[in-house]
Amino acid sequence: MEGNNDNNNTREKEIKEEKEMGSSSNSMMHRSSSRPQLDLTGAAIQGNFEERNPTILLPNQSDDISHLALDIGGSLIKLVYFSRHEDNPADDKRKRSIKKRLGISNGNRRSYPILGGRLHFVKFETRKLNECLDFISTKQLHVGGIDSPSYSSRLLTDENAIIKATGGGAHKFADVFKERLGVSIDKEDEMDCLVAGANFLLKAIRHEAFTHMEGQKEFVQIDHNDMFPYLLVNIGSGVSMMKVDGDGQFERVSGTNVGGGTYWGLGRLLTNCKSFDELLELSQRGDNKNVDMLVGDIYGGLDYSKIGLSASTIASSFGRTISESKELSDYRPEDISLSLLRMISYNIGQISYLNALRYGLKRIFFGGFFIRGHAYTMDTISFAVQFWSKGQAQAMFLRHEGFLCALGAFMSYEKHGLDDLMAHQLVERFPMGAPCVDGKIHGPPLVDLNEKISWMEKFMQKGTEITAPVPMAPPPGTTGVGGFERPFSMGGTLRSDSSASLNIGVLHLVPTLDVFPLLADPKMYEPNTIDLADRSELEYWFTVLSEHLPDLVDKAVASEGGTDDAKRRGAAFARAFSAHLRRLMEEPAAYGKLGLANLLEMREECLREFQFVDAYFSIKQRENEASLAVLSDLLMELDSMKEDARLLALIEGVLAANIFDWGSRACVDLYHKGTIIEIYRMSRKKMHRPWQVDDFDAFSKRMLGSGNEKPQPHKRALLFVDNSGADIVLGMLPLARELLRRGTEVVLVANSLPALNDVTAMELPEIVAEAAKHCDILRKAAEAGGLLVDAMVNIQDGSVENTASVPLMVVENGCGSPCIDFRQVSSELAAAAKDADLIILEGMGRALHTNYNAHFKCDALKLAMVKNQRLAEKLVKGNIYDCVCRYEPSR
Ligand SMILES: Nc1ncnc2c1ncn2[C@@H]1O[C@H](COP(=O)(O)OP(=O)(O)O)[C@@H](O)[C@H]1O
Ligand SMILES: CC(C)(COP(=O)(O)O)[C@@H](O)C(=O)NCCC(=O)O
Numbered sequence: 001m002e003g004n005n006d007n008n009n010t011r012e013k014e015i016k017e018e019k020e021m022g023s024s025s026n027s028m029m030h031r032s033s034s035r036p037q038l039d040l041t042g043a044a045i046q047g048n049f050e051e052r053n054p055t056i057l058l059p060n061q062s063d064d065i066s067h068l069a070l071d072i073g074g075s076l077i078k079l080v081y082f083s084r085h086e087d088n089p090a091d092d093k094r095k096r097s098i099k100k101r102l103g104i105s106n107g108n109r110r111s112y113p114i115l116g117g118r119l120h121f122v123k124f125e126t127r128k129l130n131e132c133l134d135f136i137s138t139k140q141l142h143v144g145g146i147d148s149p150s151y152s153s154r155l156l157t158d159e160n161a162i163i164k165a166t167g168g169g170a171h172k173f174a175d176v177f178k179e180r181l182g183v184s185i186d187k188e189d190e191m192d193c194l195v196a197g198a199n200f201l202l203k204a205i206r207h208e209a210f211t212h213m214e215g216q217k218e219f220v221q222i223d224h225n226d227m228f229p230y231l232l233v234n235i236g237s238g239v240s241m242m243k244v245d246g247d248g249q250f251e252r253v254s255g256t257n258v259g260g261g262t263y264w265g266l267g268r269l270l271t272n273c274k275s276f277d278e279l280l281e282l283s284q285r286g287d288n289k290n291v292d293m294l295v296g297d298i299y300g301g302l303d304y305s306k307i308g309l310s311a312s313t314i315a316s317s318f319g320r321t322i323s324e325s326k327e328l329s330d331y332r333p334e335d336i337s338l339s340l341l342r343m344i345s346y347n348i349g350q351i352s353y354l355n356a357l358r359y360g361l362k363r364i365f366f367g368g369f370f371i372r373g374h375a376y377t378m379d380t381i382s383f384a385v386q387f388w389s390k391g392q393a394q395a396m397f398l399r400h401e402g403f404l405c406a407l408g409a410f411m412s413y414e415k416h417g418l419d420d421l422m423a424h425q426l427v428e429r430f431p432m433g434a435p436c437v438d439g440k441i442h443g444p445p446l447v448d449l450n451e452k453i454s455w456m457e458k459f460m461q462k463g464t465e466i467t468a469p470v471p472m473a474p475p476p477g478t479t480g481v482g483g484f485e486r487p488f489s490m491g492g493t494l495r496s497d498s499s500a501s502l503n504i505g506v507l508h509l510v511p512t513l514d515v516f517p518l519l520a521d522p523k524m525y526e527p528n529t530i531d532l533a534d535r536s537e538l539e540y541w542f543t544v545l546s547e548h549l550p551d552l553v554d555k556a557v558a559s560e561g562g563t564d565d566a567k568r569r570g571a572a573f574a575r576a577f578s579a580h581l582r583r584l585m586e587e588p589a590a591y592g593k594l595g596l597a598n599l600l601e602m603r604e605e606c607l608r609e610f611q612f613v614d615a616y617f618s619i620k621q622r623e624n625e626a627s628l629a630v631l632s633d634l635l636m637e638l639d640s641m642k643e644d645a646r647l648l649a650l651i652e653g654v655l656a657a658n659i660f661d662w663g664s665r666a667c668v669d670l671y672h673k674g675t676i677i678e679i680y681r682m683s684r685k686k687m688h689r690p691w692q693v694d695d696f697d698a699f700s701k702r703m704l705g706s707g708n709e710k711p712q713p714h715k716r717a718l719l720f721v722d723n724s725g726a727d728i729v730l731g732m733l734p735l736a737r738e739l740l741r742r743g744t745e746v747v748l749v750a751n752s753l754p755a756l757n758d759v760t761a762m763e764l765p766e767i768v769a770e771a772a773k774h775c776d777i778l779r780k781a782a783e784a785g786g787l788l789v790d791a792m793v794n795i796q797d798g799s800v801e802n803t804a805s806v807p808l809m810v811v812e813n814g815c816g817s818p819c820i821d822f823r824q825v826s827s828e829l830a831a832a833a834k835d836a837d838l839i840i841l842e843g844m845g846r847a848l849h850t851n852y853n854a855h856f857k858c859d860a861l862k863l864a865m866v867k868n869q870r871l872a873e874k875l876v877k878g879n880i881y882d883c884v885c886r887y888e889p890s891r
């Protein structure tokens with residue numbers, strides 16, 4: 001019933017939206033169901049309509065909250081809340097026609113009342129319960145739960161409002177919640193929640209678990225079919241150890257009262273620290289040999305090698321203090337904190353190992369906020385497990401370490417469908433978070449754009465004092481612990497203690513994402529070609545992206561009319577993106593496994609966060625127009641050639657036109673030296689075979705055959721197009737036309753959202769319609785593919801007969817990035833792929849930075865010009881402007 005209600009509301013809204021937006025031909029005024037989501041409903045031009053680049057206001061970009069779950073622990077309160085991001089994509093005509101053609105319907109999907117939104121993670125200290133209540137109340141998180149028929153119809157005073165909560169505080173503070181917020185707490189069992197949260201994370205988040213040894217973080221891909229049994233050790237105030245055998249199947253096998261509360265409590269008494277982070281930070285400058293009794297202290301500086309103990313092994317934590325007539329004040333707080341941290345971490349590691357041994361478990365996952373993503377704590381625990389198990393058991397940590405119970409409580413809401421989510425339907429984003437100074441949260445997370453901008457401005461004024469979204473210290477060389485038993489002092493300031501430290505982001509739930517069905521081996525697939533775990537690569541790309549930033553800001557600001565507002569947003573964007581870059585330089589694995597594609601996508605996301613709709617909009621339009629003006633000459637020239645020469649000219653054309661890339665420093669410098677057409681001609685002239693990677697002959701043989709043998713044409717080709725202007729108009733469209741002419745259906749696959757000067761799926765129908773004015777093949781195919789239904793084509797020869805023709809279609813890829821990750825594509829692309837037997841990936845982002853080494857179940861052609869000297873040297877042992885034509889027949 002609820003689902004139906006929801007659908008009706010949705011449809012009504014859609015119709016209303018269509019009415020409001022239907023007459024607009026402005027292709028920017030759309031929103032996409034794909035990731036990343038940008039709510040453009042109600043978008044309105046601000047100021048003068050005659051302006052070339054007017055500012056567009058997005059009034060509905062805020063989040064609409066639907067519900068929340070809590071874990072109220074002895075030390076910390078953890079909140080997981082869901083913001084419903086109304087996701088009723090305005091079905092544009094292209095979408096409707098493609099859905100019809102590919103047989104995609106919404107009807108057969110299970111209805112997910114809460115999907116299509118975002119999960120947020122926030123924590124507060126339990127002793128500051130009031131701050132937490134203020135937060136919930138300010139954001140109205142307690143209003144409108146999942147069981148409510150309409151999210152927004154609930155009133156603050158609703159007597160029946162319920163919040164799921166777990167942890168001791170769910171019992172202890174139930175009355176306070178009723179009193180302050182008028183809500184009842186629905187208590188969930190803590191252990192059930194802990195295990196449910198851990199199982200969900202391990203299944204649904206790709207890079208959730210990682211090992212941490214000697215400062216090195218490595219993500220572990222958990223096989224869903226081989227996940228159980230495992231030992232789950234939750235280090236909160238106290239410690240619980242659970243043997244987990246399956247969903248809902250577990251036993252609490254052990255625990256210890258020496259846990260996070262012990263470290264924080266004892267540490268506070270012994271050092272007078274005012275916060276947990278202060279205590280942890282002290283430990284980083286400590287030397288435990290001043291406090292601990294070492295083997296060497298007992299054995300006169302010697303190892304006890306017979307039983308494998310070196311002189312620096314701790315024989316007795318704090319043992320040294322008994323032999324000295326010193327007072328507490330004679331010891332350095334730094335040394336005390338480190339000894340305490342080591343004592344507790346070793347002890348937990350050791351007990352965990354013993355329990356793993358007891359039940360024959362090889363994998364131990366550690367959660368709880370004691371860990372706090374702290375390198376040294378993790379190294380110590382890992383060392384203990386490794387040492388005692390002689391390498392037989394493995395310690396792993398979880399990125400959402402402290403949120404397991406809260407997530408489990410959240411999952412206990414019925415009917416939300418969350419447990420059915422798959423890894424490919426979750427996208428993690430890292431928006432600028434809560435304002436947080438000195439580890440304290442000051443006010444609610446920043447969702448309002450203005451708030452975010454002033455926060456970024458304030459950050460500029462106060463430098464490192466404000467710690468929310470930025471690294472606190474210059475990047476240290478390593479987190480290294482070196483020789484383990486006698487650790488180095490661990491330099492570097494601890495990052496601020498809140499979700500604002502951006503270690504975990506916001507989880508977008510996007511049920512319309514799918515794994516690309518033509519991947520040869522989805523489990524083995526890794527999109528990135530360049531591994532940024534290699535420090536020199538990271539530093540190189542960091543420099544490239546940093547140097548490109550001023551120019552990008554100029555373009556973005558100009559694209560929105562150059563107003564003061566745009567300038568402010570531009571500056572805030574630059575600060576935010578630089579902060580992300582610096583953060584990642586400091587800790588490359590901070591946001592999960594990092595590849596170049598993630599950095600390039602993050603830049604686009606960051607632009608969107610500061611509401612830059614399409615930074616290259618006018619450049620794209622200008623280049624489209626210039627290229628369309630010479631298209632008919634090019635088509636005539638091509639038509640005068642023989643089939644084999646034409647195929648070569650077409651591929652050359654694609655490679656030559658790929659030079660129009662506003663993301664490449666070298667290319668942008670070139671554009672000052674001539675007009676688009678001059679540069680295009682120059683680029684074509686330089687197309688000498690053999691190219692640096694040259695499988696053209698094999699491709700040509702598959703297409704044209706050899707001798708008398710004429711191969712079957714491909715049934716359907718997916719063309720992953722790249723840039724606007726010459727690239728699409730003079731490169732990919734003529735190639736598409738050739739395939740159509742040979743009887744192959746063509747699907748142009750383009751971005752869902754803008755990224756640099758890439759052409760988007762929304763823009764393509766208009767470009768195709770313009771091109772179709774010059775070409776019968778394109779016109780008929782576009783008509784057959786439903787692309788010209790309402791494009792106002794002024795057909796030159798006047799014939800509009802509906803002859804049977806293979807169709808030309810357009811689908812969106814689900815991305816807003818210059819690269820493509822085939823584990824997460826739009827469902828319409830996945831549907832289009834079902835009948836495809838050829839894919840053509842074009843451009844550096846899609847064919848080189850990502851997917852260069854990817855294998856597919858069908859024939860694959862990868863075409864790109866290498867527009868970066870370093871990449872050319874590394875990847876193809878060549879030089880900038882060399883070309884790649886890589887052909888791999890189906891596997
Ligand atoms: N900001 C913080 N304030 C207090 N304790 C913290 C903080 N950050 C990490 N901790 C550590 O985390 C422990 C609490 O972990 P958590 O998983 O939240 O357990 P609980 O549910 O028992 O509160 C504390 O005892 C302390 O060791
Ligand atoms: C962002 C890009 C991958 C886009 O290239 P495309 O996919 O359009 O061919 C590329 O411009 C790039 O890698 N640029 C950074 C390197 C440089 O400026 O040299």
Ligand SMILES: [Mn+2]
Nearest residue numbers: 722723758818
């Ligand atoms: Mn591009």
